[in-house]
Amino acid sequence: MITQxxxxxxxYGAYLAPGLLLFGLWFAxxxxxxxxxxxxxxxxxxVLMRDAMxxxxxxALSDAVSIAFTDNALVLAALGGLSLVLIGGLAYVAPELWRWVVWVKGPRAIGLVVGLGVGGLIGVPLRLYQGIEVQAIPGYxxxxxxxxxLAYGANALEEVLFRGFLQGYLEQQVTPLRAALLSGVAFAAxxxxxALSVTQLGWPVLLFTLIEGLACALVRxxxxxxxxxxxxxxxxxxxxVPMV
Incomplete structure (x- = not known):
């Protein structure tokens, strides 16, 4: 498993390198x-890093409202860890953007409970709809x-970008509610x-990401x-679920 x-x-790194070099030059x-x-x-x-996966x-996305990830746990952990490293790298190369990142707002404990609860409200109904019994999945x-x-590391990077940088910047231009709506819609877009090219699953992906994006933006x-x-x-x- 380690060698694989x-x-x-x-x-994955070699595949992304040409595109990321261009984005890095553009950014610099x-x-x-x-x-x-x-x-x-x-x-x-x-978006390039995510969609190239x-x-x-x-x-892989499916019309059964599930996301199947590689069954190699080392790869998943490495990608999640790399996302956290990139967050630290962004703090170094773009410190001017971090003034808009609000990590905690209001009571910390309540925020953590709300964050977990809203995530459950999104995920649990879909999990029940899938009807998947995890004990029946080899190696789950x-x-x-x-x-x-991966779930929390990679999405920490995505949230820093969309809810930290983008939503924080927009809050300087418009009301917090409008900034949240813009952030949620931008996330889905x-x-x-x-949705329309890589997987060709269409509107269900866009609807799910719109709901998820708006929920995350309002929680932020x-x-x-x-x-x-x-x-x-x-x-x-x-x-x-793991790929089988």
């Missing part, structure tokens, strides 16, 4: 004063720890290529990015 996992990660050439442009560049680069077989429990790291508005990360990560964890 390393090979998968190397292949864009003045810090053009904050909105720099945020959009980061969002586009993230599909043709490489790292994950060995796969789950890696999926935990950034899944359009995945009230309780901060950390709570929104729990919402996002919990929802994905509940509907995820």
């Amino acid at each position: 996992g390393i090979a998968v990660l190397v292949n 050439l864009t003045p810090r004063s053009l904050a909105a442009m720099r945020i959009l560049i980061l969002l586009a680069a993230f 599909t043709p490489l077989g790292l994950w 429990w060995a796969w789950l720890p890696g999926m935990l790291v 950034c899944h359009a290529f995945l 508005m009230r309780y901060g990015v950390l709570a929104a990360t729990l919402t996002h990560g919990t929802a994905i964890l509940l509907i995820a």
Whole structure:
């Protein structure tokens, strides 16, 4: 599993390298004063990183309202850990964007409970709809720890981008509620290529991501990015299954 996992990660990195080099050059050439442009560049680069996982077989969406991830727990944990490393890297290369990132807003404990609860409200009904019995899935429990790291690590990066940078920036221009709505709709729109071209599953993907995006944005508005990360990560964890 380790050798196979390393090979998968190397292949993923090599596949992304040309595109990420261009995005990195674009970002580096864009003045810090053009904050909105720099945020959009980061969002586009993230979409590339996420959507490239599909043709490489790292994950797959289905019309059964589930997301199947590679059954290699090492790969999942590595990708989740890499996402956390990228968050730290962004703090170094783009410190001017971090002034809009509100990690915690209001009572921390309440925010954590709300984040987990809203994620459950999204994920549990879909899990019940799937009708999947985890004990019938070979290797599910060995796969789950890696999926935990990916669910919360990778979605922490996505929430920093959409709810930290984008929504935080928009709150300086419009009301917090409108900023949340814009963030949620932008999140769904950034899944359009995945829904309509990469997977061709169409409107169900867009509807789910719109609901999820608006929920995370509203949680962020009230309780901060950390709570929104729990919402996002919990929802994905509940509907995820290993590829078999």
